[in-house]
Amino acid sequence: DQQVKQNSPSLSVQEGRISILNCDYTNSMFDYFLWYKKYPAEGPTFLISISSIKDKNEDGRFTVFLNKSAKHLSLHIVPSQPGDSAVYFCAALATSGAGSYQLTFGKGTKLSVIP
Amino acid sequence: DSGVTQTPKHLITATGQRVTLRCSPRSGDLSVYWYQQSLDQGLQFLIQYYNGEERAKGNILERFSAQQFPDLHSELNLSSLELGDSALYFCASSVAPLSGGVLSSTDTQYFGPGTRLTVL
Numbered sequence: 001d002q003q004v005k006q007n008s009p010s011l012s013v014q015e016g017r018i019s020i021l022n023c024d025y026t027n028s029m030f031d032y033f034l035w036y037k038k039y040p041a042e043g044p045t046f047l048i049s050i051s052s053i054k055d056k057n058e059d060g061r062f063t064v065f066l067n068k069s070a071k072h073l074s075l076h077i078v079p080s081q082p083g084d085s086a087v088y089f090c091a092a093l094a095t096s097g098a099g100s101y102q103l104t105f106g107k108g109t110k111l112s113v114i115p
Numbered sequence: 116d117s118g119v120t121q122t123p124k125h126l127i128t129a130t131g132q133r134v135t136l137r138c139s140p141r142s143g144d145l146s147v148y149w150y151q152q153s154l155d156q157g158l159q160f161l162i163q164y165y166n167g168e169e170r171a172k173g174n175i176l177e178r179f180s181a182q183q184f185p186d187l188h189s190e191l192n193l194s195s196l197e198l199g200d201s202a203l204y205f206c207a208s209s210v211a212p213l214s215g216g217v218l219s220s221t222d223t224q225y226f227g228p229g230t231r232l233t234v235l
Binding site for chain 1: 117119148150155156157158159160163171173205207223224225226227228229
């Protein structure tokens with residue numbers, strides 16, 4: 001049972017345009033969400049996070065939107081740059097209850113930014 | 116460079132064997148996490164240690180065990196290896212364990228480069 005789903009295994013975007021990466025979750029106990037970026041032969045790197053008490057968090061070119069009712073979040077990258085080409089993982093955790101504070105990851109979306 | 120080191124980078128072994136993966140956390144980080152990434156899976160949480168003590172367990176097989184030593188480095192032991200154990204194994208560290216209250220920067224997990232295990 002996959003609790004965090006990234007349904008698009010890959011995404012190609014032109015340089016300068018917006019990249020939108022999507023993530024859905026099923027566990028209503030999740031109340032904190034994170035995005036990690038991973039380059040080949042490296043470990044994941046923390047990018048941005050959002051608490052369930054917010055619906056938007058922005059950090060430079062990166063914005064994460066959360067729609068709690070739809071159990072959906074998205075990462076927007078504007079403008080996209082070739083250096084953004086990487087695999088992006090969505091992760092979620094619950095801050096209470098059984099199994100709390102364990103990060104649950106999606107399978108990742110490979111973003112390719114074309115110059 | 117996250118500051119988390121993992122050795123070895125690559126490991127090739129045979130079924131039935133036992134291996135040990137090593138992780139050194141970032142300086143000052145007390146919490147260590149182990150994750151497994153199989154070919155078509157996302158990262159699966161295995162186990163967490165904080166200051167030498169086991170803190171949380173995820174989908175870790177009984178054939179696998181881990182420990183965190185007084186110098187805070189951690190080892191993940193995998194025994195009776197099977198073909199399906201072939202995967203990338205990541206270690207992550209954070210200042211504090213994810214343990215309550217509002218998440219802060221001290222909870223951010225920094226990942227090492229991983230150990231690629233191939234079981235033949």
